[in-house]
Amino acid sequence: MKNNPSQKTHLAGRETEIQQYGTVVDRPLSLDHKVRLAGADSLNQILADTMTLRDMYKKHHWQVSGPTFYQLHLLFDKHYGEQSELVDVLAERIQTLGGVAIAMAHDVAETSRVARVPRGREDATMQLFRLLQAHELIIAEAREAAHTAGASGDDGTNDLLVSDVLRRNELQVWFVSEQLAGAGIADNNEEAAGSLVTAHA
Numbered sequence: 001m002k003n004n005p006s007q008k009t010h011l012a013g014r015e016t017e018i019q020q021y022g023t024v025v026d027r028p029l030s031l032d033h034k035v036r037l038a039g040a041d042s043l044n045q046i047l048a049d050t051m052t053l054r055d056m057y058k059k060h061h062w063q064v065s066g067p068t069f070y071q072l073h074l075l076f077d078k079h080y081g082e083q084s085e086l087v088d089v090l091a092e093r094i095q096t097l098g099g100v101a102i103a104m105a106h107d108v109a110e111t112s113r114v115a116r117v118p119r120g121r122e123d124a125t126m127q128l129f130r131l132l133q134a135h136e137l138i139i140a141e142a143r144e145a146a147h148t149a150g151a152s153g154d155d156g157t158n159d160l161l162v163s164d165v166l167r168r169n170e171l172q173v174w175f176v177s178e179q180l181a182g183a184g185i186a187d188n189n190e191e192a193a194g195s196l197v198t199a200h201a
């Protein structure tokens with residue numbers, strides 16, 4: 001029988017999958033199944049959060065306003081491109097470990113721990129603050145996952161998390177936080193951040 005596209009839409013369940021999400025297949029990497037499973041799991045969390053941060057950068061690139069419009073418009077797109085590269089590196093490390101990389105927006109939305117951003121526009125200070133919050137979350141996750149991977153003998157994952165994810169996010173935090181110099185929240189302290197959120201509520 002010829003392929004019928006309308007029939008294919010009904011095959012959206014697990015019967016079409018050749019490997020379930022959350023599993024790892026064997027790879028001759030001299031790494032235990034348990035280590036690869038834990039590594040893929042941590043990397044998928046960081047991947048979902050990185051995809052969310054990547055998309056937040058594009059949203060802000062489009063929606064930014066104010067006297068620093070052009071500067072931030074360019075900076076946000078540069079960081080978007082760099083986060084897109086991290087997305088690919090993270091996803092391909094998960095597949096390398098034998099896992100299944102999270103990919104689609106609906107699955108990412110269910111998995112990401114980054115605080116939900118409203119659909120409408122926000123001012124540049126709020127945009128910068130939200131970016132710093134997301135970066136800090138990813139940095140904490142990456143540092144913890146790097147330690148675990150290193151302690152388990154997964155040097156490849158440890159190196160990727162430190163050399164790529166951690167260093168790139170730390171550098172971007174510098175650029176974003178300097179834009180907030182004088183706004184009273186550049187050090188990201190909770191009291192100032194809380195008052196900013198209240199002010200924008």
Ligand SMILES: [Fe+2]
Pocket residue numbers: 061077
């Ligand atoms: Fe653009």
